[in-house]
Amino acid sequence: MLITLQKRRLQLRNPLVTAHGSTTDRHIIEITARDGDFHGHGEAAPLPGFGLETFDEALAALEQWATNPELLPESPAALSGAATAVENLEKSRLRRSDPKGAIAVQALVGTPEISLVETQISDALANGYLAIKMKVAATDTSTDISRVQAAAALLGSKAALRLDANGGWSMRDALAVLSSVDLSHIDLVEEPTSNPLDWRKINEETGVNIGADEQLTNHLQVGMLLELRAAQTFVLKPSVIGGPLATRRMAGLAAENGVDILISSFLDGPIGLRSARDLALELAPNKIHGLGTAPLFVDELPADVQPIDGYLRCS
Ligand SMILES: [Mg+2]
Known part of the structure:
Protein backbone atom coordinates (compact mmCIF):
# COMPACT_ATOMS: atom_id res chain seq x y z
CA MET A 1 0.00 0.00 0.00
CA LEU A 94 -14.24 -5.13 -3.40
CA ARG A 95 -15.93 -2.77 -5.90
CA ARG A 96 -18.53 -2.07 -3.23
CA SER A 97 -20.73 0.87 -4.20
CA ASP A 98 -21.70 3.65 -1.82
CA PRO A 99 -25.07 3.40 -0.03
CA LYS A 100 -28.02 5.16 -1.64
CA GLY A 101 -30.51 7.39 0.14
CA ALA A 102 -30.77 10.69 1.95
CA ILE A 103 -30.21 11.85 5.51
CA ALA A 104 -31.52 14.97 7.22
CA VAL A 105 -28.84 17.35 8.50
CA GLN A 106 -28.91 20.36 10.82
CA ALA A 107 -27.75 23.90 10.11
CA LEU A 108 -25.07 25.28 12.43
CA VAL A 109 -25.27 28.75 13.98
CA GLY A 110 -22.05 29.85 15.64
CA THR A 111 -22.29 33.63 15.67
CA PRO A 112 -22.50 35.48 19.03
CA GLU A 113 -24.42 38.42 17.43
CA ILE A 114 -28.19 38.32 18.01
CA SER A 115 -29.03 40.02 14.71
CA LEU A 116 -26.87 37.49 12.86
CA VAL A 117 -28.45 34.63 14.82
CA GLU A 118 -31.83 35.78 13.51
CA THR A 119 -30.57 36.08 9.92
CA GLN A 120 -28.85 32.68 9.99
CA ILE A 121 -31.90 30.97 11.48
CA SER A 122 -34.27 32.58 8.97
CA ASP A 123 -31.95 31.44 6.16
CA ALA A 124 -31.83 27.91 7.59
CA LEU A 125 -35.63 27.74 7.77
CA ALA A 126 -35.93 29.07 4.22
CA ASN A 127 -33.49 26.36 3.12
CA GLY A 128 -35.64 23.59 4.60
CA TYR A 129 -33.56 22.51 7.60
CA LEU A 130 -35.47 20.51 10.22
CA ALA A 131 -33.01 21.26 13.03
CA ILE A 132 -30.68 24.11 13.94
CA LYS A 133 -27.73 23.73 16.25
CA MET A 134 -26.52 26.84 18.01
CA LYS A 135 -23.18 27.16 19.76
CA VAL A 136 -23.58 28.61 23.27
CA ALA A 137 -21.29 29.34 26.25
CA ALA A 138 -18.87 31.31 24.08
CA THR A 139 -19.77 34.70 25.59
CA ASP A 140 -21.82 35.36 28.73
CA THR A 141 -24.99 33.85 30.13
CA SER A 142 -27.22 36.86 29.47
CA THR A 143 -26.14 36.90 25.80
CA ASP A 144 -26.86 33.17 25.61
CA ILE A 145 -30.31 33.71 27.13
CA SER A 146 -31.13 36.38 24.52
CA ARG A 147 -29.76 34.24 21.68
CA VAL A 148 -31.63 31.11 22.76
CA GLN A 149 -34.88 33.06 23.29
CA ALA A 150 -34.53 34.70 19.84
CA ALA A 151 -33.80 31.33 18.22
CA ALA A 152 -36.70 29.58 19.97
CA ALA A 153 -39.11 32.38 19.02
CA LEU A 154 -38.11 32.22 15.36
CA LEU A 155 -38.11 28.44 15.14
CA GLY A 156 -41.35 27.78 17.02
CA SER A 157 -42.38 24.28 16.05
CA LYS A 158 -40.95 24.64 12.53
CA ALA A 159 -37.57 23.09 13.36
CA ALA A 160 -35.82 21.62 16.38
CA LEU A 161 -33.34 23.73 18.35
CA ARG A 162 -30.18 22.07 19.60
CA LEU A 163 -27.61 23.80 21.78
CA ASP A 164 -23.92 22.99 22.11
CA ALA A 165 -22.01 24.47 25.06
CA ASN A 166 -18.80 22.53 24.34
CA GLY A 167 -18.44 22.10 28.11
CA GLY A 168 -18.31 25.86 28.63
CA TRP A 169 -21.21 26.43 31.04
CA SER A 170 -21.20 25.95 34.78
CA MET A 171 -24.17 24.04 36.15
CA ARG A 172 -25.61 27.38 37.25
CA ASP A 173 -25.21 28.88 33.74
CA ALA A 174 -26.84 25.82 32.21
CA LEU A 175 -29.85 25.96 34.53
CA ALA A 176 -30.13 29.76 34.12
CA VAL A 177 -30.26 29.55 30.31
CA LEU A 178 -32.48 26.49 30.19
CA SER A 179 -34.97 27.95 32.68
CA SER A 180 -35.33 31.09 30.51
CA VAL A 181 -36.96 29.34 27.54
CA ASP A 182 -39.86 27.06 26.83
CA LEU A 183 -38.01 23.76 27.00
CA SER A 184 -40.39 22.10 24.58
CA HIS A 185 -38.34 23.99 21.94
CA ILE A 186 -35.00 22.43 22.96
CA ASP A 187 -34.25 19.07 21.41
CA LEU A 188 -30.76 18.50 22.81
CA VAL A 189 -27.95 20.20 24.73
CA GLU A 190 -24.46 18.95 23.90
CA GLU A 191 -21.78 18.93 26.60
CA PRO A 192 -23.52 21.52 28.84
CA THR A 193 -20.64 21.56 31.36
CA SER A 194 -17.16 20.04 31.36
CA ASN A 195 -18.17 17.60 34.13
CA PRO A 196 -20.52 14.75 33.15
CA LEU A 197 -21.46 14.37 36.82
CA ASP A 198 -23.54 17.57 36.31
CA TRP A 199 -25.33 16.30 33.25
CA ARG A 200 -27.67 13.87 34.92
CA LYS A 201 -28.80 16.59 37.35
CA ILE A 202 -29.41 19.02 34.45
CA ASN A 203 -31.43 16.35 32.67
CA GLU A 204 -33.42 15.55 35.82
CA GLU A 205 -34.13 19.21 36.61
CA THR A 206 -35.03 20.31 33.08
CA GLY A 207 -36.01 17.15 31.21
CA VAL A 208 -33.76 18.25 28.32
CA ASN A 209 -31.80 15.52 26.54
CA ILE A 210 -28.05 15.72 27.02
CA GLY A 211 -25.59 14.90 24.24
CA ALA A 212 -22.01 13.70 24.77
CA ASP A 213 -19.48 14.72 22.14
CA GLU A 214 -15.92 15.75 23.14
CA GLN A 215 -16.03 13.30 26.08
CA LEU A 216 -16.36 10.43 23.58
CA THR A 217 -12.75 10.76 22.36
CA ASN A 218 -11.64 9.16 25.63
CA HIS A 219 -12.56 5.47 25.88
CA LEU A 220 -12.44 5.39 29.68
CA GLN A 221 -14.81 8.33 29.73
CA VAL A 222 -17.33 6.51 27.50
CA GLY A 223 -17.70 3.72 30.07
CA MET A 224 -18.18 6.28 32.81
CA LEU A 225 -20.82 8.20 30.81
CA LEU A 226 -22.77 4.98 30.31
CA GLU A 227 -22.46 3.99 33.94
CA LEU A 228 -23.63 7.42 35.12
CA ARG A 229 -26.40 7.49 32.49
CA ALA A 230 -25.12 11.02 31.91
CA ALA A 231 -26.18 11.38 28.27
CA GLN A 232 -29.22 10.36 26.28
CA THR A 233 -27.46 10.94 22.93
CA PHE A 234 -23.94 10.22 21.70
CA VAL A 235 -22.79 12.65 19.03
CA LEU A 236 -20.32 10.52 17.10
CA LYS A 237 -17.64 12.24 15.04
CA PRO A 238 -15.98 9.58 12.88
CA SER A 239 -13.13 11.97 12.07
CA VAL A 240 -11.98 12.12 15.70
CA ILE A 241 -13.14 8.88 17.36
CA GLY A 242 -11.12 6.54 15.12
CA GLY A 243 -12.90 6.33 11.74
CA PRO A 244 -15.68 4.05 10.46
CA LEU A 245 -14.99 0.88 12.46
CA ALA A 246 -14.66 2.75 15.75
CA THR A 247 -17.89 4.64 14.94
CA ARG A 248 -19.76 1.37 14.33
CA ARG A 249 -18.41 -0.03 17.60
CA MET A 250 -19.48 3.05 19.53
CA ALA A 251 -22.94 3.01 17.87
CA GLY A 252 -23.32 -0.63 18.97
CA LEU A 253 -22.35 0.23 22.53
CA ALA A 254 -24.82 3.13 22.55
CA ALA A 255 -27.63 0.89 21.24
CA GLU A 256 -26.93 -1.75 23.92
CA ASN A 257 -27.30 0.97 26.54
CA GLY A 258 -30.41 2.65 25.14
CA VAL A 259 -28.50 5.78 24.07
CA ASP A 260 -29.42 7.48 20.77
CA ILE A 261 -26.72 8.43 18.28
CA LEU A 262 -26.14 11.23 15.81
CA ILE A 263 -23.27 11.41 13.37
CA SER A 264 -21.49 14.71 13.21
CA SER A 265 -18.84 16.50 11.21
CA PHE A 266 -15.88 18.12 12.94
CA LEU A 267 -16.08 20.97 10.42
CA ASP A 268 -14.73 18.29 8.10
CA GLY A 269 -13.59 18.72 4.53
CA PRO A 270 -15.30 16.80 1.71
CA ILE A 271 -13.69 13.40 2.38
CA GLY A 272 -14.59 13.45 6.07
CA LEU A 273 -18.12 14.65 5.31
CA ARG A 274 -18.70 11.93 2.70
CA SER A 275 -17.52 9.21 5.04
CA ALA A 276 -19.65 10.56 7.91
CA ARG A 277 -22.68 10.85 5.62
CA ASP A 278 -22.38 7.18 4.58
CA LEU A 279 -22.07 6.13 8.24
CA ALA A 280 -25.15 8.20 9.15
CA LEU A 281 -27.12 6.43 6.42
CA GLU A 282 -25.87 3.05 7.63
CA LEU A 283 -26.26 3.56 11.38
CA ALA A 284 -29.10 6.06 12.00
CA PRO A 285 -30.91 6.87 8.73
CA ASN A 286 -33.91 8.51 10.43
CA LYS A 287 -32.08 10.99 12.68
CA ILE A 288 -31.10 14.59 11.91
CA HIS A 289 -27.30 14.62 11.79
CA GLY A 290 -24.62 17.27 12.32
CA LEU A 291 -23.44 17.12 8.73
CA GLY A 292 -24.78 20.34 7.20
CA THR A 293 -21.42 22.10 7.46
CA ALA A 294 -20.29 22.34 3.80
CA PRO A 295 -21.98 25.74 3.21
CA LEU A 296 -19.96 27.25 6.10
CA PHE A 297 -16.87 27.30 3.86
CA VAL A 298 -15.93 29.95 1.32
CA ASP A 299 -14.55 27.12 -0.83
CA GLU A 300 -17.19 25.34 -2.88
CA LEU A 301 -17.24 21.73 -1.61
CA PRO A 302 -18.44 18.98 -4.00
CA ALA A 303 -22.20 18.76 -4.67
CA ASP A 304 -22.59 15.36 -2.99
CA VAL A 305 -21.74 16.81 0.45
CA GLN A 306 -23.80 19.99 0.02
CA PRO A 307 -27.18 19.97 1.78
CA ILE A 308 -30.20 20.48 -0.45
CA ASP A 309 -33.46 21.34 1.34
CA GLY A 310 -31.87 20.18 4.61
CA TYR A 311 -30.76 16.78 3.30
CA LEU A 312 -27.53 15.19 2.08
CA ARG A 313 -28.14 12.73 -0.70
CA CYS A 314 -26.05 9.71 -1.59
CA SER A 315 -26.71 8.65 -5.16
MG1 LIG B 1 -20.53 19.27 19.97
Missing part, protein backbone atom coordinates in the same frame (compact mmCIF):
# COMPACT_ATOMS: atom_id res chain seq x y z
CA LEU A 2 1.35 3.39 -1.04
CA ILE A 3 0.25 6.35 1.08
CA THR A 4 0.43 9.96 -0.08
CA LEU A 5 -0.46 13.08 1.91
CA GLN A 6 -1.60 16.47 0.69
CA LYS A 7 -2.16 19.58 2.81
CA ARG A 8 -5.23 21.71 2.21
CA ARG A 9 -6.79 24.76 3.85
CA LEU A 10 -10.49 25.57 3.88
CA GLN A 11 -11.63 29.06 4.86
CA LEU A 12 -14.85 29.58 6.86
CA ARG A 13 -17.25 32.31 5.70
CA ASN A 14 -17.72 33.53 9.29
CA PRO A 15 -15.71 32.64 12.40
CA LEU A 16 -17.30 29.82 14.37
CA VAL A 17 -17.23 30.90 18.01
CA THR A 18 -17.41 28.12 20.61
CA ALA A 19 -16.40 27.72 24.25
CA HIS A 20 -13.03 26.48 22.91
CA GLY A 21 -12.34 29.71 20.99
CA SER A 22 -12.91 31.09 17.51
CA THR A 23 -12.24 29.02 14.38
CA THR A 24 -11.70 30.83 11.09
CA ASP A 25 -10.29 28.08 8.86
CA ARG A 26 -9.49 24.38 8.75
CA HIS A 27 -6.09 22.90 7.99
CA ILE A 28 -6.61 19.45 6.56
CA ILE A 29 -4.31 16.58 5.59
CA GLU A 30 -5.83 14.67 2.68
CA ILE A 31 -4.73 11.04 2.60
CA THR A 32 -4.66 8.72 -0.43
CA ALA A 33 -3.94 5.02 0.08
CA ARG A 34 -3.21 3.14 -3.20
CA ASP A 35 -2.82 -0.49 -4.04
CA GLY A 36 -2.35 -1.06 -7.77
CA ASP A 37 -5.37 0.43 -9.53
CA PHE A 38 -7.34 0.75 -6.31
CA HIS A 39 -7.35 3.74 -4.02
CA GLY A 40 -9.08 5.06 -0.90
CA HIS A 41 -9.22 8.51 0.63
CA GLY A 42 -9.21 9.81 4.17
CA GLU A 43 -8.72 13.15 5.88
CA ALA A 44 -7.17 14.31 9.16
CA ALA A 45 -7.93 17.76 10.55
CA PRO A 46 -7.28 18.33 14.26
CA LEU A 47 -8.64 21.50 15.81
CA PRO A 48 -7.04 23.12 18.87
CA GLY A 49 -9.02 22.93 22.11
CA PHE A 50 -10.97 19.74 21.40
CA GLY A 51 -8.60 17.33 23.16
CA LEU A 52 -6.83 16.21 19.99
CA GLU A 53 -3.28 16.24 18.72
CA THR A 54 -1.93 19.33 16.94
CA PHE A 55 -1.83 19.56 13.14
CA ASP A 56 1.95 18.99 13.15
CA GLU A 57 1.59 15.95 15.41
CA ALA A 58 -1.09 14.50 13.10
CA LEU A 59 1.11 15.13 10.07
CA ALA A 60 4.14 13.50 11.73
CA ALA A 61 2.03 10.47 12.75
CA LEU A 62 0.69 10.08 9.19
CA GLU A 63 4.19 10.46 7.67
CA GLN A 64 5.37 7.71 10.03
CA TRP A 65 2.41 5.51 8.98
CA ALA A 66 3.29 6.10 5.31
CA THR A 67 6.69 4.49 5.95
CA ASN A 68 5.07 1.49 7.71
CA PRO A 69 1.40 1.08 6.68
CA GLU A 70 0.96 -2.00 8.88
CA LEU A 71 1.12 0.19 11.96
CA LEU A 72 -1.80 2.66 12.11
CA PRO A 73 -1.17 6.02 13.82
CA GLU A 74 -2.21 6.31 17.47
CA SER A 75 -3.23 9.96 17.77
CA PRO A 76 -7.00 10.39 17.24
CA ALA A 77 -7.31 12.64 14.15
CA ALA A 78 -4.45 10.87 12.31
CA LEU A 79 -5.85 7.43 13.21
CA SER A 80 -9.37 8.42 12.07
CA GLY A 81 -8.11 9.67 8.70
CA ALA A 82 -5.88 6.64 8.16
CA ALA A 83 -8.65 4.18 9.12
CA THR A 84 -11.05 5.94 6.72
CA ALA A 85 -8.53 5.72 3.85
CA VAL A 86 -7.93 2.00 4.55
CA GLU A 87 -11.67 1.20 4.64
CA ASN A 88 -12.25 3.16 1.42
CA LEU A 89 -9.37 1.32 -0.27
CA GLU A 90 -10.95 -1.98 0.77
CA LYS A 91 -14.33 -0.83 -0.62
CA SER A 92 -12.61 0.06 -3.89
CA ARG A 93 -10.92 -3.38 -4.04
